[in-house]
Amino acid sequence: MSESENFGHEHPLVLNEGQSTPSEEAYCSRCEEEVTLSAPSFSCVECGFYLHKRCAEAPLEINHPFHPKHPLLLLQSSPYAQALFCICDFCDKICKGSIYHCSCKLYFHIACALFTYNIAQKNVEELQHVALEDPLISTDNDGEELESFQCFWCCKPLLSSTYFSLDCGFHLHKKCAELPLKINHMCHRKHPLGLQFNIERFSCNICQETQERGFVYCCLPCEVAVHIDCVPTSPDKIHQHPFTLFWRRAPFICDACGTEGNHVAYICTTCNIMVHKQCTSLPRIIKSRWHHHPIFHTYFLDEDLKNRDCVICHDEVNAEHGSYYCSDCKIIAHVNCVTKNKSWYYIVSPENEDEKSIDSLALLPGESIDSIYCIIEKNDAGEATKIKHFKHMHDLMLGEKIARYDKCCEGCMLPISASFYYCSECDFFLHKACAELPKMMKPVWLDYCQKSSLILTSGHLFRCHSCYHLSNAFAYKCNECDGHLCLRCVTLTPDTLTCQGHEHPLLFYVECEVACSTCGDDMYRGYCCKGCNFALCTRCVRLPLTTRHKCDEHVLTLTYKDDNDYSECRFCDICEERRDSNNWFYHCATCDTSAHKDCVLEDLRYIKLGSIYKEGDHPHPLIFVKKIYYYPKCIKCGKPCQNLALECVTSGCNYIVHWRCIVSKHLWW
Template sequence: MEESNNYGHQHPLLLVLNQEQLINYGSGVADCSRCGEKVSAPCFCCVEHCGFYLHKVCAEAPLELNHPFHPHHPLVLLQEPPSSYTETGCYCNFCGKTCEKFIYHCSCKLDFHIKCALFTFNIAENNLKELEHVALQHPLVFTENGDEELEDVAKCFVCWEPLAKYTHFSPDCGFNLHEKCAKLPFKLNHVCHRKHPLVLQFNSEELPCKVCQETGQINIGFVYGCSPCNFSIHIECVSPSPIIEDKSHQHPFSLILRQAPFICDACGTEGNHAAYACCTCNIMVHKKCISLPHIIKCRWHHHPVSHTYFLHKEYFGRLDCMICHIEVNTEYGSYYCVDCNIIFHVNCATRYAAFFYVVSPENEDEKHLDISLNSITSVLERNDAGEATIIEHFKHNHYLTLSDEIREYGNKCCDGCMLLISDSFYYCSVCEFFLHKACAELPKMKPIWNHSCQLATLVLTSDNIFRCEVCDFLSNGFAYKCNECGRHMCLRCQALPPDALSCPGHEHPLLFYYEFVGRCSACGLDIKQGFSCKDCNYSVDLSCMLLPTRVSHKCDEHLLALTYHEIHDYSKHHYCDICERKRDPKRWFYHCTTCDTSAHVKCILGEYPYIKTGSIYKEGDHPHPLTFVKKIQLYPECTKCGEPCEELALECAEPECNYLVHWKCMNPFVSGNRFLEHLDF
């Protein structure tokens, strides 16, 4: 052992040269104070035995590292991750694990543990002598036997593919390499890129592989690339298979390496450098498109759709993709429904795993949910036109009668969708129960396109109270509940179509875009998903599209209508009659034409617009039934917090019991609607 400088530590340090000396010095399971890994010799130990240890490699790590795999900028050694990472966290771009202290950092958001940066540096420099503890061991590693001790070493740290049975493996530092990956050349020439040699490097630009077109696991492992040309090839794609056979196609595909671009006959997008051709069928495809599923069930359509390499155009007009709404070139591959004349770009339909599932050939003719056998009503009487005039609904105890007397009942809410009665409806003559005809005729079970569980069929329910997964409002109306994830979707949201939707505030139909960048014309907030017009700059997010068109509020004796365009052109009318603050005349608002009352959407709706007052709340520990109430006169005190009950509250139904509690006091962990929290119109 020899004494050394203290590397910023308050006590002198001793250099321990071998593991036996380290054990004699008294170190059992200590960690290196820089890399956080279990300490091993050679290392530095504190002479005062205060628990400070440093691997020799970590102690001598340079403050700046010019890494061959990242030649653009030097990597700077930092004691802690940059402050901008506080929310997202800092992760090593080599091993993918969290970086907590002493990291090598680059301004282009590349970060590495000390050990990862130095390890890869030695690989790049072909300095295998420094890796003797890794490269000279050849244990037998069975990754398929489920050995818990090998869970973290199941993949190679270079190509990030599963380890073969024989591998270079170090139990001390945890690095694992295929033997072939430890001996990869730093540079090589490739027929797909003749301008420059390809260099082994990190894929920090997240470039897709020019051979397979896949990005792979972002920022993990290495690729061969040419930085000046933004060119990247996965290690396993450097020598692609010359012939590929796949059960989805009856003939084998042969590899064609060339630098000229081509259009893939399977997906209709451009490819470069490597194509696979079937000479029998005269088609040329990307490697990844060889195994495209023949039939899939896509979220946006209720029938399975089949992959086809081309469609005879004389039978069709313009066909737009149901997802991106851009025209599909029918001379190339697409997914198509013959029955409905619905089409999808291949890459749109299969972009995310949650968008589709594969229909196996034996299930091609599977029967879909028959709504006629899935009715929630029993018809007791019909009129001469065949309409059901008296029904029995499975969620109500009394018979319901059909009516169209909207003037008489127009201030009542439908107990299904919680909106004001606006169309033909059923009512109960015994109690205050109303259902729109459309809500009463909904099936008991249905698949819903904008629910994320692929194979789920949601079941109609009337749980006590729920939060809708789409609009985020609390409601005690009807909902569809997923038996897989348990989430609810209210009747308003389940009715949203995946295609064109008319909006009273705009002359053109609006199309749904799963990914959208823009601002909502109704509220002015940024949109991530929503409905937009292809003809003009008009977009509406999901929450605004679902706003009720008519509402009642104590500020006016009449119903207020959702208004899309300012009806006054002078500024004194641009104020809310409820909060008395200024309104943005470009944003939607509620208005009464009779009284000239105008108000913000947020002020009219309040936090709980879809909770029906007078309905029973069946949860909680109070011994008597509780009913929902709003704005009780004289604002009595809450039994729990003592504050006045000005908003939604629960009141005991027993006349002699004075129990009254805020809804928020009863449910302190149920937050408000995220949409309303950010709304300012």
């Protein structure tokens, strides 16, 4: 025995945890049910006052999951006069003693309210000591008692399934105790249906009958309800039911892809769905080039995925029809968008559905930064200040500032900015971000070989399959098709892109018919603004913000708008041709120099000067050069070599040739 607070009683109460039973019949003063040895209770040593422990500790207010509209309030007695009575909405018996009450005219015995609350909260500890009873092998009765007893959840006889018989008098089918609190149902795809008390007495949308008491799956805002027994198997799992050909030709909306059909359809009467013939075999799980995780087909959407746009076409996905989604990243795609091109995806087997693809720019399993480069020294913050990169023979030092602006990263060929590594023995620079890229990565969204791997390479000439620029810097090579992606493109994502030249975020469109706002060229894919007529092609999306050119001694800055009101002044200071004021250009504010971006950057800007060219018929080594002041004549065409050329490094050999005069056509297209 241990003393406790008196719970409003005038005398002290003690806790009886089953050590003894009352000498005569005793009843709980709150629920008015008999106090037995099996249930802990409080008792008064001076008078015949008893309280079940669960009744004594019952909260004054319950936010019940099965009745989310209002809280349930604990009342000491029925709110009506003694001449009237109320019926418990759970057990269908007259309410006695303390009750839980809601203004919706919902009434519960205190024991019924606490029991259903524990079930809703999955507090099933009280069921663990109760043995399951199988009605088929029970020998304690002849079945008549089971016929008269009903499950308190579905109101069906206990004979229909394995059940629990609890000490508190409740009988519950095992399958009912394990019901999910929320489901998706084909009869109402706008919202999930929640397991609730049918206080509104809604009729079932499936059988059209009204259940007097018990539970239903319900959407209160839409007044849609389905009886527990009327809930069919969800089609969200791998569809195992046969489809039947529906010969009647009539327009319909396919439940699997959400598009219209005007021919015969296939139906599944179990799941109540109608689909195109080709949608009967839609894969459940696919790996798409547009996302780094596997995505799943669903006929329903979670609340946090509704009212979202397709990750491919960026139009809203209708929540009432099928789609592909990733629950981790909260992305969604139209079925027809993600399966439009067979090279954009591959099917993932159900056995591997829990596997997650590696993020495009993440390290491979078991790989660390140290395997990409060897860390020689670190600073106090743990940052690598001296490394040995696997693509360079000497040690590299971490730098924060650079005095010269004409240095480019050996990896991406963009101008060096803050956070870079440099070699103190030779002219080698590498952005810190480029240095930390992995040796090998899973396919990125730009790569059409989605089952292949990309391997980091360098030192040979390639044309990027995305931006089409020619380069001999670092690249990722596909081990299936031998295609190349430059580092500038491999770090792009199909996600939202911000641009300093435009106020709104940009989205990648796989199909678009607009002109690039930077260069004015027509584009068929690229980054576009959904709200206004602004677009960037894949060649312009990675333009350097600053660069240098021999036309000006200062750094030229990428400029997005020409504020000069004099149209006659809008000329390029390099080619002296007129500039389009709507297109971006490079500008020097000090000298008021303005030039076309292509005149400043040139088409072959990503080829490293001084690097060796390993092809060709010349017997000596050739290097890439660009003459600035002295222009020798090309050995092939006889014209001055003003642009990119190849020059022999052997002393006494005056061989020099335009790059365009010897380059193979497959590299020049």
